[in-house]
Amino acid sequence: MxxxxxxxxxxxxxxxxxxxxxxxxxxxxxxxxxxxxxxVDRYSRLVWATVRGHRLADADAADVVQTTWLRLVxxxxxxxxxxxLGAWLVTTARREALRVIASSARTVPTDDHGELPDPQRxxxxxxxxxxxxxxxxxxxxxxxESQQLLLRLLAADPPATYEEISIALDMPIGSIGPLRRRYLxxxxxxxxxxxxxxxx
Amino acid sequence: MSGTxxxxxxxxxxxxxxxxxxxxxxxxxxxxVDAAYxxxxxxxxxxxxxxxxxDSAADGARELAGVRGASTRLLTFSVGEERFVEVDIDPDxxxxxxxxxVVPSEPGELVVEHAGGQTTAGIDAHGRFSAALVPSGxxxxxxxxxxxxxILTEWMPV
Numbered sequence: 001m002x003x004x005x006x007x008x009x010x011x012x013x014x015x016x017x018x019x020x021x022x023x024x025x026x027x028x029x030x031x032x033x034x035x036x037x038x039x040v041d042r043y044s045r046l047v048w049a050t051v052r053g054h055r056l057a058d059a060d061a062a063d064v065v066q067t068t069w070l071r072l073v074x075x076x077x078x079x080x081x082x083x084x085l086g087a088w089l090v091t092t093a094r095r096e097a098l099r100v101i102a103s104s105a106r107t108v109p110t111d112d113h114g115e116l117p118d119p120q121r122x123x124x125x126x127x128x129x130x131x132x133x134x135x136x137x138x139x140x141x142x143x144x145e146s147q148q149l150l151l152r153l154l155a156a157d158p159p160a161t162y163e164e165i166s167i168a169l170d171m172p173i174g175s176i177g178p179l180r181r182r183y184l185x186x187x188x189x190x191x192x193x194x195x196x197x198x199x200x
Numbered sequence: 201m202s203g204t205x206x207x208x209x210x211x212x213x214x215x216x217x218x219x220x221x222x223x224x225x226x227x228x229x230x231x232x233v234d235a236a237y238x239x240x241x242x243x244x245x246x247x248x249x250x251x252x253x254x255d256s257a258a259d260g261a262r263e264l265a266g267v268r269g270a271s272t273r274l275l276t277f278s279v280g281e282e283r284f285v286e287v288d289i290d291p292d293x294x295x296x297x298x299x300x301x302v303v304p305s306e307p308g309e310l311v312v313e314h315a316g317g318q319t320t321a322g323i324d325a326h327g328r329f330s331a332a333l334v335p336s337g338x339x340x341x342x343x344x345x346x347x348x349x350x351i352l353t354e355w356m357p358v
Contacts, residue, residue, distance in 0.1 A: 070355040103257030155219035
């Protein structure tokens, strides 16, 4: 009985993402604030990754993210394909990021998003992790913007699906795998150039 | 990062490293998530939506404005084909002055909704309005005219 229940849970989990997005959108459109929180919790890292992929300064990044959520609220009940909420959010965030870049003199491109060490960790460990983190982030920042964006979407939690990327970035789904490999190679080369090799 | 000759595994490991670094060092700031939760409170079922028709910043008009030495940005919103809201965005540091008019011209009330709350201004008999000291960031305009459902523009970062 217990085992059976477990299998049932797995089946639900595998259908989880699309089912819950559409159902949550419907519930939120009917005023369910808990459903709205579920949507934010599910997608806020993906939206953040999209905006960060455009090298906006912190304040602009926050504005673009908020504009994306406000636009979703004003579009509740009018989303054409609720199963593709992730693609809708990435598309909207990207369009708003490009708009802010086009319209704003206050945008200061930045590659260095402030990072604070975790005071709970021993100092020595912190320094090593800190240095590796910094090198990897610097390597990422040296990639062209379109490459950073794809890698950030794939590295989000949960990652963007190929379908979401295909819609939002307007590229054939079959090109994403090869691009992923190429951009990761590029990232690897940048890391090697900064003295970090993978076999260490 | 263990050494491996399998390119698929090497890619998965590098992407995993990247995911973990970004999760640790570039997490979504708490205030950004809180603002996203709060965005739900802006839901409005009564108003009619005025959609963006034109953004001078996006269509090259900005270069022309630059020639004139101005830095104003012009946004045009419309409700259907009969009612328009035109807004000039004049930046001053982190503040914006929003001036514009509604077509057809009618007196009424304007409320600019923004991250800091609301800024209220009158709409005169010629349909003109002006709202100063609006904080930068996403804003929308709520236009109240006699005899029509309130009009809400799309959210726009200014």
